[in-house]
Amino acid sequence: MDFRHTEDQLLLAETVRDYLAGTHGPEVLRRLDAGEKRDPTIWQGLVDMGLTSLLLPDAEGGMGVGLVDAALIAAECGRACLAEPLVDTAFVTVPWLLSCGDTDALAKFASGERRIPQAHKINPYWADGAGLDGAISIDPLRLLYSNPDHAVDDPHLLNLGALMSAAQLVGLADAMLVQAVEYAKIRTQFGQPIGAFQAVKHQLASCAVAIEFSKPVVWRAAAAMQDGMDSAPQHVSHAKIAATDAAILTAETAIQVHGAMGYTYEVDLHYWMKRSWALAGAWGSRTYHMKRVDDAVFGDAHAIGPEQTFA
Amino acid sequence: MHLQYTPEQRAFRAEVRAWMETNVPKEPLVTLECREGYDLHVEWERTLASGNWGMVTWPKEFGGRGLDLIQWLIFEEEYFRAGGPNRANQNGIFLLGPTIMEFGTDEQKARFLPPMAKGEVIWAQAWSEPGAGSDMAAISSKAIKDGDHYVITGQKTWSSRAAFADWGFGMFRTDPESKRHKGLTFILFDLNSAGITRRPIRQLHGETGFAELFFDDVRVPIENCLAGEGEGWSVAMATAGFERGLMLRSPGRFQATAKRLVELYRTHRAEAPPAAREAVSLAWMAAQAYAYNTYAVAAKIMAGGKIGAEASLNKIFWSELDLSMHRTAMQLLGAEAELKRFDNGRLNQWLEGYIFSLSGPIYAGSNEVQRNITAERLLGLPRVGVG
Numbered sequence: 077m078d079f080r081h082t083e084d085q086l087l088l089a090e091t092v093r094d095y096l097a098g099t100h101g102p103e104v105l106r107r108l109d110a111g112e113k114r115d116p117t118i119w120q121g122l123v124d125m126g127l128t129s130l131l132l133p134d135a136e137g138g139m140g141v142g143l144v145d146a147a148l149i150a151a152e153c154g155r156a157c158l159a160e161p162l163v164d165t166a167f168v169t170v171p172w173l174l175s176c177g178d179t180d181a182l183a184k185f186a187s188g189e190r191r192i193p194q195a196h197k198i199n200p201y202w203a204d205g206a207g208l209d210g211a212i213s214i215d216p217l218r219l220l221y222s223n224p225d226h227a228v229d230d231p232h233l234l235n236l237g238a239l240m241s242a243a244q245l246v247g248l249a250d251a252m253l254v255q256a257v258e259y260a261k262i263r264t265q266f267g268q269p270i271g272a273f274q275a276v277k278h279q280l281a282s283c284a285v286a287i288e289f290s291k292p293v294v295w296r297a298a299a300a301m302q303d304g305m306d307s308a309p310q311h312v313s314h315a316k317i318a319a320t321d322a323a324i325l326t327a328e329t330a331i332q333v334h335g336a337m338g339y340t341y342e343v344d345l346h347y348w349m350k351r352s353w354a355l356a357g358a359w360g361s362r363t364y365h366m367k368r369v370d371d372a373v374f375g376d377a378h379a380i381g382p383e384q385t386f387a
Numbered sequence: 388m389h390l391q392y393t394p395e396q397r398a399f400r401a402e403v404r405a406w407m408e409t410n411v412p413k414e415p416l417v418t419l420e421c422r423e424g425y426d427l428h429v430e431w432e433r434t435l436a437s438g439n440w441g442m443v444t445w446p447k448e449f450g451g452r453g454l455d456l457i458q459w460l461i462f463e464e465e466y467f468r469a470g471g472p473n474r475a476n477q478n479g480i481f482l483l484g485p486t487i488m489e490f491g492t493d494e495q496k497a498r499f500l501p502p503m504a505k506g507e508v509i510w511a512q513a514w515s516e517p518g519a520g521s522d523m524a525a526i527s528s529k530a531i532k533d534g535d536h537y538v539i540t541g542q543k544t545w546s547s548r549a550a551f552a553d554w555g556f557g558m559f560r561t562d563p564e565s566k567r568h569k570g571l572t573f574i575l576f577d578l579n580s581a582g583i584t585r586r587p588i589r590q591l592h593g594e595t596g597f598a599e600l601f602f603d604d605v606r607v608p609i610e611n612c613l614a615g616e617g618e619g620w621s622v623a624m625a626t627a628g629f630e631r632g633l634m635l636r637s638p639g640r641f642q643a644t645a646k647r648l649v650e651l652y653r654t655h656r657a658e659a660p661p662a663a664r665e666a667v668s669l670a671w672m673a674a675q676a677y678a679y680n681t682y683a684v685a686a687k688i689m690a691g692g693k694i695g696a697e698a699s700l701n702k703i704f705w706s707e708l709d710l711s712m713h714r715t716a717m718q719l720l721g722a723e724a725e726l727k728r729f730d731n732g733r734l735n736q737w738l739e740g741y742i743f744s745l746s747g748p749i750y751a752g753s754n755e756v757q758r759n760i761t762a763e764r765l766l767g768l769p770r771v772g773v774g
Contacts (some may be wrong), residue, residue: 077396079455079682081691085388144388229584257766272771274755277762279705284761288700292679293672299388314672366665373649373671374664380671381646382464382639383400385678386390 089148103346123188129341147243147298154247159217163205165192195224215350237359246320249326256330283326290318310372313365323352407469420596428475432506441504450504456685467639479510483632490614511549512559524567524732530559538607547597550587557618571619638678645674664717696764699757706747713741
């Protein structure tokens with residue numbers, strides 16, 4: 077029993093975090109937003125780092141790592157508000173194809189040649205559809221297409237998608253909290269930084285609490301998926317709800333702390349906030365996931381109680 | 388991330404379960420906050436000690452079993468699964484005990500820890516004073532050295548367990564000229580010492596669990612001082628860290644409450660407000676999240692890490708979870724919520740628990756203070772206007 081990431085996992089996540097911080101900062105989001113929305117050099121950089129083939133076995137050119145590692149990296153993609161469809165391809169479609177044994181398609185995803193993820197029926201609007209026609213998202217960097225005709229209805233794919241959305245949401249929440257804290261340190265009113273006022277501090281502290289207690293739920297769900305536990309779906313739903321609630325609380329608090337600046341397009345916060353709104357509803361709404369938790373709590377399939385923490 | 392128990396850990400769970408199933412009282416004990424209930428809870432401490440379950444993580448020489456934190460979590464899960472009573476000696480075993488282990492001399496460890504683990508000496512805390520609650524550095528009670536004794540004068544208040552307990556611990560100003568955090572010393576004292584007057588305070592529920600303590604020239608031997616004279620603040624901060632951090636409220640307690648809440652919903656679903664069902668699920672989710680987080684913290688500590696200001700996140704989370712679970716229970720109970728005993732004669736534990744949960748965001752450092760600590764020490768926001 078050891079509820080910790082390994083040194084290797086943390087090192088890998090840190091490498092991705094540093095890479096994205098260096099190549100995919102807010103100025104890049106603004107440039108993409110003002111221009112073509114996608115930049116092939118960003119995607120190629122992710123491919124070159126080995127991220128598109130991360131979950132492939134060693135023998136097939138991957139790193140042979142599992143969903144726990146992938147969830148950590150998905151959180152980093154959230155932190156950077158990555159616009160490219162890396163998570164839904166490499167960490168959702170690829171492990172699903174692995175479970176299906178579709179090696180032909182796998183190779184194309186691993187090489188980065190294919191970048192449109194496998195669609196699922198739970199999602200009426202689908203990202204990433206760069207170059208296709210579709211609905212318009214409030215998230216300017218999320219390129220949708222509607223009602224994809226190749227959508228499947230496999231619960232395993234849904235669980236992978238919901239898990240990786242949850243992981244991105246905790247990263248998004250972390251980033252929004254940092255932005256709000258940094259703004260509260262420099263914005264001065266009544267002769268002091270607004271972050272010195274307890275009314276501001278306490279709201280930000282509540283976000284820190286929500287984020288702190290959503291992360292282990294996400295890692296626990298990733299481990300349950302990786303280990304193929306029967307109870308994995310309930311853990312995924314728990315993770316999706318906990319991460320969504322933490323991200324939405326932090327988004328709303330961050331805009332409040334930014335005041336009128338938070339209501340502008342020029343402050344970067346809105347990119348993270350809009351991605352959070354989108355992921356909150358993607359891969360199963362809160363209602364959908366709440367129903368699955370309800371089944372776990374009130375149904376007979378799984379025992380609950382203090383001795384059932386890791387059941 | 389390895390989330391399976393070893394065969395040894397599973398065997399340990401079975402051992403705890405068997406003992407608890409035999410020994411935990413079948414009916415809930417009367418509240419710890421009255422004479423009758425206090426005596427029953429002390430008796431339970433001694434029963435626990437007879438099975439050598441007083442404080443499983445302590446070294447054997449001090450009356451423990453020398454177990455690690457994962458085994459402690461398993462013990463706690465089984466304790467609450469079996470419906471084990473609240474711990475009369477929690478101020479001792481969870482707060483003072485770890486503090487003595489960190490700061491005490493060998494003599495102090497040998498003298499105070501074994502009777503604590505055995506439930507022979509029950510401890511009260513004496514943190515607050517009428518003018519020093521959240522602002523603990525405003526303490527004004529004095530302990531002035533006179534030969535080989537301190538002479539204590541002053542007043543403490545809201546002292547948990549002090550109405551009935553045997554010994555107490557708290558901070559006193561040993562340097563009368565000192566201000567704020569300096570000049571404070573951490574002292575242990577016999578509550579039956581000459582010059583101590585206890586005035587039990589009637590609490591919200593009508594019982595008298597905590598008390599005011601008046602000190603009139605109380606002579607305490609200097610060997611009862613923990614760590615050095617004037618070092619009280621750093622000792623107290625360590626104690627407070629234990630209180631907010633891992634040990635005081637283990638997850639099993641809240642998972643057991645969440646499970647009882649599910650049962651309560653089942654028996655009251657016909658009249659349950661629509662939002663209550665989701666509230667029950669959210670309670671279960673939060674209790675599970677708290678458990679995962681605790682396992683993560685335990686693993687970190689076992690690998691040599693420490694918990695610092697993160698303890699404040701913990702304290703905010705469990706206290707607000709406990710309150711929200713009991714608030715939901717009161718809604719589900721409807722017209723029965725106000726009853727002290729149900730028509731079948733059983734104690735209304737939900738009402739008792741609800742009243743107790745209202746104190747959670749206050750004791751062990753109010754949640755306002757915890758949010759300040761979180762904002763300033765974890766998030767790095769500026770401190771202004773506090774000395």
